[in-house]
Amino acid sequence: MTRLRIAEIFGPTIQGEGALIGEPTVFVRTGGCDYRCSWCDSMHAVDTAFRHDWASMSTDAVWDRVHTLSGGRPLTVSLSGGNPAIQNFGPLIARGRAEGYRFACETQGSIAKPWFSNLDTLVLSPKPPTSGESVDWSAFAACIDAAQPGPKVVMKIVIFDEADYDWARSVADRYPTLPLYLQPGNAEVDPELPVDPKTLSDRLLWLVEKVTADGWFTPRVLPQLHVLLWGNKRGV
Numbered sequence: 419m420t421r422l423r424i425a426e427i428f429g430p431t432i433q434g435e436g437a438l439i440g441e442p443t444v445f446v447r448t449g450g451c452d453y454r455c456s457w458c459d460s461m462h463a464v465d466t467a468f469r470h471d472w473a474s475m476s477t478d479a480v481w482d483r484v485h486t487l488s489g490g491r492p493l494t495v496s497l498s499g500g501n502p503a504i505q506n507f508g509p510l511i512a513r514g515r516a517e518g519y520r521f522a523c524e525t526q527g528s529i530a531k532p533w534f535s536n537l538d539t540l541v542l543s544p545k546p547p548t549s550g551e552s553v554d555w556s557a558f559a560a561c562i563d564a565a566q567p568g569p570k571v572v573m574k575i576v577i578f579d580e581a582d583y584d585w586a587r588s589v590a591d592r593y594p595t596l597p598l599y600l601q602p603g604n605a606e607v608d609p610e611l612p613v614d615p616k617t618l619s620d621r622l623l624w625l626v627e628k629v630t631a632d633g634w635f636t637p638r639v640l641p642q643l644h645v646l647l648w649g650n651k652r653g654v
């Protein structure tokens with residue numbers, strides 16, 4: 419019986435980011451990550467100091483929670499974290515898909531798993547220089563390969579500054595066929611502190627003006643809609 423390390427399961431809410439923005443979604447957030455991005459907005463699912471808040475759950479227990487939260491009405495389930503690719507979501511995906519649910523997974527692209535091919539959407543979010551992490555491009559390519567022939571694969575890149583922006587352009591050149599979504603980085607990630615809406619819109623405006631001034635017309639530029647609505651509140 420597969421067990422899953424879970425930081426939180428919440429929803430239904432709307433997907434706040436990227437390709438599925440606005441879509442009603444239940445989130446399954448795993449505990450544990452192989453990265454330590456300097457600006458991670460989900461450290462409660464990364465830092466092992468929080469491990470006592472993580473639950474070891476069977477696939478059945480995770481499925482029951484998703485089913486209850488969604489009232490048994492099929493919707494999109496987003497597997498996020500932490501890095502969900504550390505764990506085995508094959509049985510959960512099979513269970514949910516048999517009942518008409520759709521599955522998306524958010525991962526940085528550092529670990530490939532066979533169950534990627536059973537997803538509906540694989541969101542790869544390679545990390546730019548400000549994160550302090552560096553991308554293993556062979557692992558990233560293995561993630562794309564593992565998804566074949568299955569889900570729609572997209573890229574989502576967080577941008578804080580000029581160096582991140584230039585890096586995103588080089589990644590786009592490397593993977594010209596993957597749909598690309600850009601989102602400005604949120605520097606205020608303390609769940610106890612309010613987020614300043616003006617700061618968020620200024621950062622979005624900066625990114626929009628940069629892309630348009632450059633004549634870079636292939637990516638979509640989006641805010642983190644959930645942060646606009648709820649700040650850094652957890653469970654939304």
Ligand SMILES: C[S@@+](CC[C@H](N)C(=O)[O-])C[C@H]1O[C@@H](n2cnc3c(N)ncnc32)[C@H](O)[C@@H]1O
Pocket residue numbers: 451457458459460498499500501502524525526542543574576601602603604605607642
């Ligand atoms: C918390 S991560 C979990 C999934 C996986 N570890 C990853 O990074 O893709 C979910 C998404 O949030 C983004 N993210 C994390 N911290 C952020 C921040 N401070 N501002 C904007 N986006 C952020 C990540 O880049 C990723 O696309």
Ligand SMILES: Nc1nc2[nH]cc(C(=O)O)c2c(=O)[nH]1
Pocket residue numbers: 431432433434435445460498499524644654
């Ligand atoms: N509403 C909402 N949308 C999201 N998109 C990506 C999220 C994540 O933390 O993975 C997230 C999240 O935590 N909430």
Ligand code: SF4
Pocket residue numbers: 451452453454455458459460461464499500501526
């Ligand atoms: S890879 Fe994702 S979850 Fe892990 S530290 Fe970076 S942003 Fe956070």
Ligand SMILES: [Mg+2]
Pocket residue numbers: 459460
């Ligand atoms: Mg988030």
